[in-house]
Amino acid sequence: MSRTVRVRVCKTRELKKRGAFPKARTFQRAQLFSGTLHFVSVTFAGGLKVPDADLATAIKHAVLSAPVISAYCSQYGANMVRVDTTPIPFTFNGTSYNDAQLQGWVSSITKAHNTPTTDALVFLSPQGVTNSDAPVSQGVLGYHGINGTHPYSFINVLGTGLTVDDRADLYAVALSHEIAEMTVDPAADQSNPEVCDSCAGNCNVDYRNFFDANRNWLGLNPTSYTFLTDGICTPAKVSACPAPQNACIYKPP
Secondary structure, eight states: OOOOOOOEEEOHHHHHHTTOSOOOSSSOTTOOOEEEEEEEEEEOGGGOOOOHHHHHHHHHHHHHHHHHHHHHHGGGSOOEEEEEEEEEEEEOSOSEEOHHHHHHHHHHHHHHTTOOTTOEEEEEEOTTOEETTSOGGGTEEEEEEEOSSOEEEEEEOOOSSOOSSOTTOSSHHHHHHHHHHHHHOTTOSSSSOOTTGGGBSTTSOBOEEEEOTTOOBOOSSOSSOSEEEEOOOOGGGTTSSSOOGGGTSSOOO
């Protein structure tokens, strides 16, 4: 299924080129991710946050989609993606921040929780809060990076009342996009490609894959499905912009 889009899904490539991320000290060049994703529940000034029920829904989506994403990413190398279902609480007394501050949060959280350097953090940002390096007002839905030791993914959530199938298009495309690209390039150093950009958003197409509750691939345009993932491009076509449909919509290897 393809749609012509104007939204820019991912800003990672631009941030990499800008040198926003320090050199990874825990991942070798071109190494893929094998570890656990820990979701962070951030409470901002005035009590702004992604509601607990919505964060639980996003985590449920990640639990369902992680094995599928890992299978697609296996085309680029060995990897493993697990999901911690218990979010980590964090408080920030403000409603505007940038990626440098976010990297500081990653450092503080991972130190406080003794998070293994094999693991990664996931941040969902609510409406009313702005990451100035990835403002939703400019159509940015997310990116992934590293603070030098731990990879992380950032996702702008576009509303509340999240559902696992996300028919309202509020979070799942960006979440699966950033998890996949972080899995293939956890060092965020351009040693491996951004595997979703050519299939969605950045290249003005919107290719998605749909699955049932048992993670069976449902083909093109199913009328019913349990969850979706953003298209993850085959290695042969990952440099194309856009990639052809059959390089983005296909059964996981």
